[in-house]
Amino acid sequence: MAKGRVTVIDIAKAAGVSKSTVSLVLQGSPLVNEGTRSKVNAAMRELGYVYNRGAANLRQAGAKSKIIGVVVNDLTNGFFAELAVGVDMVVQSAGFVQFLSNTSESIDRQREVIASMREHGISGLIVSPARATESVDFKPLVAAGIPVVVVVRNLPGAKVSSVVSDNQGGTSAAVEHLASLGHTRIAFLGGFPDTAVFEERLEGYVDGLKAAGLGFHEELVVSSAPSRAGGVDAIGRAMTMSDRPTAAVCFNDAVAFGVCDGLRARRMEPGRDFAVVGFDDVIEAQTAVPALTTVSVDPQGMGRRTAQLLLKQINAGKAEPESVTTAVRLVVRESCGAAQKKAGRKTA
Template identity: 35%
Template sequence: MVADAAGVSLPTASKVLNGRADVSAATRARVAEVLREFGYVPQAGRRTVAPARVADLVFDDLRSTYSLEILRGVTEAGAEAGVDVVVSRPPASVESGPLTPEDTWAQRLRSGGREGLIVVTSELSLAQVESFARAGLPLVVIDPLNLPRVEVTSVGATNWSGGLAATEHLLGLGHRRIAYAGGPLEASCSQARLHGYRAALENAGCATDPELVLHGGFQYGDGLDMGTRLLALDMPPTAIFAGNDAAALGVMEAARRRGLRVPEDLSVVGFDDTVLAERSTPALTTVRQPLQDMGRVALRTLLRLAAGETLDSHHVELATNLVVRDSTARIPDQGGR
């Protein structure tokens, strides 16, 4: 009767009753709901071991403070929901291209009884997304490099308005030669921040100088390289908006090597507001992403998908805000470089 009401086979209902892990999260939730409706109570003396609920959290980079903040948010939400979080890397290295092999990875997760997976800042192929769907694995991505199709559920921040706010702050301090040292060109978040930067310049009547726009990566070394190139220009910028905090610190080091002071000679703005920002010297002005909240929302959204719920939107953006510290200052009235 329970199996019929839940629309599953008798063996599947039996697996749920006996705490077996090889049942999808959505099926297990449906059978559990029917059991509650029937007022099912386990027989006295019978040991029923509830299967552990597990979600996979996949990072392409586990070294950054950005990743640690996301991890903290996901695990805190998991603890509240009684869900264990397993942290892993994509099966294939980042250097070898998109996450592969698709079906092998999906089936491994499916056979392990996973609730689904959260993928952070990785490139996903359409084949991978389709393999997860075939395996019945809910998928949520955080700050994806790309979205193979619009139906993919994602969690991010208001990158465009963050880029706008960072650039408007520098414009308000009198800067007009403002550079953008962004992340990978193909990254959606980098593009959105670049568009916000351009919108602020356009609103202020300033043309975008192609020489002042560079794309690299989100690591310290990327910022150092881009900062070095920008400050070597015949007409170098007086301010640089970097793609994230780590890159901003690299820009600050490039300035130091040229004998420039931050913020007296060069203003620098980052993005993320990780622990690096407040501990740098000088403390970094940056755009705050609510990284822990993004992790919490991603885990809760994954559990809703696993329970078969319909979402109001496939994409959630949490608000950013500018945090002004000591790395930005008004451009000097006299002098210049």
């Protein structure tokens, strides 16, 4: 009992049929007689059989491994955790299982992790690439016919599918909204300038200014780490200028929270004395005080979307690279001052 593993042969013997029949039952083939089927199932239950997927994959030697790999660059960031959960949902319900790994933005780690996943025979890969990932890293995968879809961060040169949110549209909408509230000095705060996401969001910011008939002032763009601490830093620098902004679109919610912290440290109340808008709509955004106006990207939905795309490609055998950008919407809450009945925003 505690000896060897229970195999199809054991249950074949127990059920008085051949191993082939057992295999048929395992795959739910319609060829097998109802009676034998239940006899076999009973034997399986009896002996505590567990399917050996490794052996099966070996024979099938194909895209049928039922494992899909997911690698994210920062699991501790709620956004990515949420994304992974979204992926897991659809992947799981399609009978696949998720192989999740975290790279912590390390490109070496990413390489290791992907190599390991290949060895395990994943039938598809979803990656939110670490910074500075090069498209060549995915070459071997696509050459081997393994569908890959990158998510969140696009990878210019790579011939793989991608799912990114409408960064440009998001910040553009945020700026227009602030402008409609009467703001004219609107800053863009936080984020590292050398990333595709930053570029897109900044572009949207510029678009928004143009659409609102406002001029672009370079000094109103202040970059920083895309973190809460970075936000504190950015607003600090922004407030030193002579002609201060009265509102800010932030690179992401973490930065926005930092900006709020920084404002309070200066005895200014976000939403009353200064308007701030975030990006991502992390879970804390709605419960924070004040509730954060932000661009909602629904990471979980994005994860689901990504997984669906990947599954489609897996089933299609070999699909064309496809890129989808997911819609985004501005969620107006308190931090931009719009919810306040009083018309006045006081410039500090």
